[in-house]
Amino acid sequence: MTVILEARNLNKRFGGNEAVKEVSFTVNAGECVVLAGDNGAGKSTVIKMISGVYDPTGGEVAFQGKRLTGQTPNAIRAAGIETIYQDLALADNLDAGLNLYLGRESTKRILGIPFIARREMRETAKDVLKGLGIVIPDPSSPVRDLSGGQRQAIAIARAIHWKAKLVIMDEPTAALGVPEQREVMALIERLKSQGVGIILISHNLPDIFAAGDRIIVLARGVVAGERRPTETNDEEVVRMMMGAML
Amino acid sequence: MKPLLSAWSWIFLIAILVFFEIYARIETGQTFLFRVYNIQSIAIAASQILLLALGLTLVIVAGHIDLSIGFTTGLAAVVMALVIRAMGPDTGWIVVVLAMLVGIFAAVIVGLLNGWLVAILNVPSFIGTLGTYGIARGGALIVAGGATVSIRSEEARTFGNGDLLGFPIPVVVAGVLAILCHYLLAHTKFGVHTYALGANRASVERAGVNVKKHLIWLFVISAVTAGIGGLIYTGRFSAGAANAGEPILLYAVAAVFIGGASLTGGQGTVTGTVIGAFIIAVIQFGLVFSGLPPYWQFVAVGLVIIVAVLVDQSRDKLTGTQS
Numbered sequence: 334m335t336v337i338l339e340a341r342n343l344n345k346r347f348g349g350n351e352a353v354k355e356v357s358f359t360v361n362a363g364e365c366v367v368l369a370g371d372n373g374a375g376k377s378t379v380i381k382m383i384s385g386v387y388d389p390t391g392g393e394v395a396f397q398g399k400r401l402t403g404q405t406p407n408a409i410r411a412a413g414i415e416t417i418y419q420d421l422a423l424a425d426n427l428d429a430g431l432n433l434y435l436g437r438e439s440t441k442r443i444l445g446i447p448f449i450a451r452r453e454m455r456e457t458a459k460d461v462l463k464g465l466g467i468v469i470p471d472p473s474s475p476v477r478d479l480s481g482g483q484r485q486a487i488a489i490a491r492a493i494h495w496k497a498k499l500v501i502m503d504e505p506t507a508a509l510g511v512p513e514q515r516e517v518m519a520l521i522e523r524l525k526s527q528g529v530g531i532i533l534i535s536h537n538l539p540d541i542f543a544a545g546d547r548i549i550v551l552a553r554g555v556v557a558g559e560r561r562p563t564e565t566n567d568e569e570v571v572r573m574m575m576g577a578m579l
Numbered sequence: 580m581k582p583l584l585s586a587w588s589w590i591f592l593i594a595i596l597v598f599f600e601i602y603a604r605i606e607t608g609q610t611f612l613f614r615v616y617n618i619q620s621i622a623i624a625a626s627q628i629l630l631l632a633l634g635l636t637l638v639i640v641a642g643h644i645d646l647s648i649g650f651t652t653g654l655a656a657v658v659m660a661l662v663i664r665a666m667g668p669d670t671g672w673i674v675v676v677l678a679m680l681v682g683i684f685a686a687v688i689v690g691l692l693n694g695w696l697v698a699i700l701n702v703p704s705f706i707g708t709l710g711t712y713g714i715a716r717g718g719a720l721i722v723a724g725g726a727t728v729s730i731r732s733e734e735a736r737t738f739g740n741g742d743l744l745g746f747p748i749p750v751v752v753a754g755v756l757a758i759l760c761h762y763l764l765a766h767t768k769f770g771v772h773t774y775a776l777g778a779n780r781a782s783v784e785r786a787g788v789n790v791k792k793h794l795i796w797l798f799v800i801s802a803v804t805a806g807i808g809g810l811i812y813t814g815r816f817s818a819g820a821a822n823a824g825e826p827i828l829l830y831a832v833a834a835v836f837i838g839g840a841s842l843t844g845g846q847g848t849v850t851g852t853v854i855g856a857f858i859i860a861v862i863q864f865g866l867v868f869s870g871l872p873p874y875w876q877f878v879a880v881g882l883v884i885i886v887a888v889l890v891d892q893s894r895d896k897l898t899g900t901q902s
Contacts, residue, residue: 406787410787416785418781422784424845425845426778427771427774427775427778431771431775435775435786436772436783437786438771448766449766449771
């Protein structure tokens with residue numbers, strides 16, 4: 334197992350409030366690390382320090398051996414870390430192809446004039462989604478017409494297509510029905526099998542145990558414990574999530 | 580859902596043309612549509628609306644509005660006239676072209692101001708451009724000394740009234756700009772980002788697009804097409820007037836919405852706006868042609884706007900989406 338991401342002693346202070354204190358962990362290629370914790374435990378602050386949205390007050394993040402801290406979110410994404418936010422950040426009025434390529438659209442030239450290559454992007458999206466086991470009935474329809482699971486798949490397809498080495502997923506099943514939650518769990522397994530590292534943020538216990546190879550529990554900004562799913566149970570994880578407050 | 584709406588606009592346009600044709604045959608025994616003069620008049624009226632509506636379409640697709648265009652047109656018209664007048668009575672093409680460039684420059688300043696307010700200071704575009712509507716109006720009246728600036732320039736007159744390959748120059752200018760705007764909105768990355776911006780700002784931001792710069796460009800494009808409308812006004816009437824665009828502003832906004840755009844952004848097309856402008860122009864000219872008092876055109880256009888919005892809403896109900 335090769336370590337692809339290492340967070341070392343991350344600290345983040347907002348005014349007098351220490352949101353994250355001395356958080357360290359690693360993610361291996363093909364591994365899904367769950368950041369578990371109650372609301373306000375510091376999960377989102379930690380991932381924002383990885384994706385470049387926040388600069389840590391102390392500590393640093395290294396990705397594939399290189400220091401990432403201090404770079405812009407765009408540079409970090411270009412380096413191979415894709416963040417999938419809870420709201421997915423899709424443009425609902427565009428089709429799957431344009432969403433897959435948003436910000437990196439491909440063009441073709443007709444008489445020397447560049448035109449965006451809608452059809453080609455749509456075909457690629459169809460193929461990438463097929464690789465994820467998702468078939469969209471009409472690839473030219475805007476993504477607002479798709480199911481929650483299909484929309485999640487487009488966000489994940491974006492990470493795969495642009496060859497992300499690490500995917501950060503923020504509560505990916507929060508807004509989904511049960512069958513769609515299963516679809517997303519299956520997508521996570523596929524990503525892992527392709528050697529992609531995953532940081533999954535969740536406070537949903539079934540998801541945590543289903544997808545996680547390692548569970549890192551945060552409570553009040555510190556790491557309250559780290560377990561493998563096989564070495565622990567629901568009760569202990571919940572106790573750790575609440576632990577620092579008792 | 581998109582085809583349904585543009586089909587609606589086409590059907591509506593054809594329906595009113597048929598209506599006026601039948602009316603003209605019965606009332607006067609003459610044809611309405613198959614007369615070069617009528618077609619030209621409708622095309623010129625549509626071009627005037629279009630020059631304000633083209634850039635506006637892009638702004639509205641991005642989920643914003645630009646109310647300042649009415650007086651950006653006036654400002655560009657007045658500035659062009661003033662430059663021609665200052666250069667003396669015998670103007671050549673060089674002076675006229677220079678005057679046009681200065682007029683466009685004045686329009687660009689209004690566009691940059693709008694972009695700065697909306698993109699950098701986060702002022703809602705309705706409020707921000709209502710402010711610049713006043714600034715452009717006052718600015719045009721101040722530089723014009725409160726009066727219409729008449730000019731005597733054969734070249735400017737040709738620009739506003741001449742023909743190019745058999746088509747009136749204003750129609751050619753509007754046509755070329757319509758093609759450019761259509762290309763920009765439907766076939767470029769800029770256009771894709773404009774649609775995405777109208778649907779979900781976060782989607783484009785997280786995709787690494789510089790949203791602020793994008794918004795500033797949209798308002799500059801809107802100001803430039805409106806400014807070109809002002810140049811044509813000065814050419815057509817051999818005079819620049821601060822209120823040159825005022826009567827057209829609402830028609831331009833109406834053309835964009837009749838053409839299928841939504842106030843919440845994310846939808847609309849240049850083709851739709853072109854049809855919208857023609858619908859309004861046919862109503863305008865048709866009512867005058869029918870001998871009704873010209874004031875009826877305001878009522879008719881108002882009704883068409885309401886019908887267009889109702890169709891838009893029922894379409895949302897049909898497809899189960901909310902706007």
